[in-house]
Amino acid sequence: MSIFPPLEIPNTLAAGPGPGNTDPRVLQRFAQSGVADHMQKDVLRGMVEAKKMLRTAFGTQNVYTYGVGGTGFSGLDCVFSMILPGDKVVAFANGTFSGIDGQSIRMKASTREELAANPIDPQPESVTIVNVAHGQSVSGDIVEAALAEHKPMWAFMAHWETGSGRINDLQGFNDACAKHGVMGIVDAVSSLGVADYDIDAYPAVVAWASCPQKGILSLPLTYAPVSFRDEAIEVVKQRGAYTYVHHPVLEGRHWGIVDGKDVDAGGYHRTHSGYAIAAFHEALRILLTHGRAQKAADYEYHEKALRQAVQAMGCEVTSNMTSLLVLNLPGDLAGREKELVGGCRAEGFGIWPTLSEPVQVRIGILNQLTVEAITEIAGLFADAMLKMGANFNKDEIMNQLKAYYTG
Ligand SMILES: *Cc1c(COP(=O)(O)O)cnc(C)c1O
Numbered sequence: 001m002s003i004f005p006p007l008e009i010p011n012t013l014a015a016g017p018g019p020g021n022t023d024p025r026v027l028q029r030f031a032q033s034g035v036a037d038h039m040q041k042d043v044l045r046g047m048v049e050a051k052k053m054l055r056t057a058f059g060t061q062n063v064y065t066y067g068v069g070g071t072g073f074s075g076l077d078c079v080f081s082m083i084l085p086g087d088k089v090v091a092f093a094n095g096t097f098s099g100i101d102g103q104s105i106r107m108k109a110s111t112r113e114e115l116a117a118n119p120i121d122p123q124p125e126s127v128t129i130v131n132v133a134h135g136q137s138v139s140g141d142i143v144e145a146a147l148a149e150h151k152p153m154w155a156f157m158a159h160w161e162t163g164s165g166r167i168n169d170l171q172g173f174n175d176a177c178a179k180h181g182v183m184g185i186v187d188a189v190s191s192l193g194v195a196d197y198d199i200d201a202y203p204a205v206v207a208w209a210s211c212p213q214k215g216i217l218s219l220p221l222t223y224a225p226v227s228f229r230d231e232a233i234e235v236v237k238q239r240g241a242y243t244y245v246h247h248p249v250l251e252g253r254h255w256g257i258v259d260g261k262d263v264d265a266g267g268y269h270r271t272h273s274g275y276a277i278a279a280f281h282e283a284l285r286i287l288l289t290h291g292r293a294q295k296a297a298d299y300e301y302h303e304k305a306l307r308q309a310v311q312a313m314g315c316e317v318t319s320n321m322t323s324l325l326v327l328n329l330p331g332d333l334a335g336r337e338k339e340l341v342g343g344c345r346a347e348g349f350g351i352w353p354t355l356s357e358p359v360q361v362r363i364g365i366l367n368q369l370t371v372e373a374i375t376e377i378a379g380l381f382a383d384a385m386l387k388m389g390a391n392f393n394k395d396e397i398m399n400q401l402k403a404y405y406t407g
Helices: 024-032 041-058 072-080 096-109 112-117 140-150 170-180 230-239 250-255 274-290 292-312 337-346 371-387 394-406
Strands: 064-069 089-093 127-131 154-158 183-187 205-209 223-228 324-328 361-364
Touching: 024 274, 041 064, 041 223, 041 250, 041 274, 064 072, 064 230, 064 250, 072 096, 072 183, 072 205, 072 223, 089 096, 089 140, 096 127, 096 154, 096 183, 127 140, 140 154, 140 170, 154 170, 170 183, 170 205, 183 230, 205 230, 223 230, 223 274, 274 292, 292 324, 292 371, 292 394, 337 361, 337 371, 371 394
Parallel strands: 089 127, 089 154, 154 183, 183 205
Antiparallel strands: 064 223, 205 223, 324 361
16 A cells, blocks of 8 residues: 655646636635535525526526536536437537537437447437537538438537537527427537527527536536526426436425425535535636626637637637637648647646547637737747747747737
């Protein structure tokens, strides 16, 4: 047996798809929270307040709006738990995350025989995965055609596919679901807290799931926001779900949601963390104080600055999200993406490659909404490219960036 020294983790520049650069205020709330159990009155009050702020962040009146303890996939597991074996589902995949969501949906919808035939990656009869090429968006026409053909009970799409940096057509998805009487489920992991939208404007989408550490900018592993329309909750009440911990109805209880109504304080469902609640609560306060619309405008403004800078370095940007650039390196550096990203990461500049083919570079700006932060990211990326032999004049690029910001 060995005992290791205390774990030291350095400060790095989180400039990837997420987790974002955690706000010091969030870390401070986390670290300053007293030792209190999960039924202490301020912890319970914090949960009720966080639930109410989360409704504003989502733009919803949905009573069943709360956080699921864990990561983004925990929230997604909670919403996917509505899907029972044999349910007919159409899921759209255009990158790493919607691909994994599709796998998760296939696990839920499989019969026992289908699961046994391929336990890790089942291929149930009742699920159709519509693959859209990496680098392209899921369009309303694609959704409409698939729903018209298959007439499923559920349809699934990622709003912003972080694997390829593409925004998918939420309005088109909603409209096709409404037209064909299909219940929509959306992965809003990357868009919540970055884009300015009200989920109540998309009534055919009956369930939404997001994550703690991207647009919401709470600590990872705190709370994954979810929201269910009453129609979805009715389905769960009638049919049940094969889970206790991620049960859409039961999981609401600790947040003070009982029998479709808000109550003053929640009751025990599982042991929540006062530290996690404090972090989540502060992150929501920061988002709402900044203002959803202002924050979305700030992302647009700074993404454009960084996009122009990397294009001037010869990169081709294939994404259209406002929190993330996904790009191809110029011809002479093509094929060396992993080497470049590895070199940056080794020096604490935390950019990312894509996690599924084709290999591209991802640079994110979550919580980097200042001239100084974008200038630092552009400068570090320029240095890394030059080190690998790229051919451009860094001063010229930094001057152009300065000119963008000084208008
Ligand atoms: C990051 C991400 C996920 C997974 O979130 P985790 O917090 O890593 O579980 C799922 N979907 C999308 C679109 C994402 O961007």
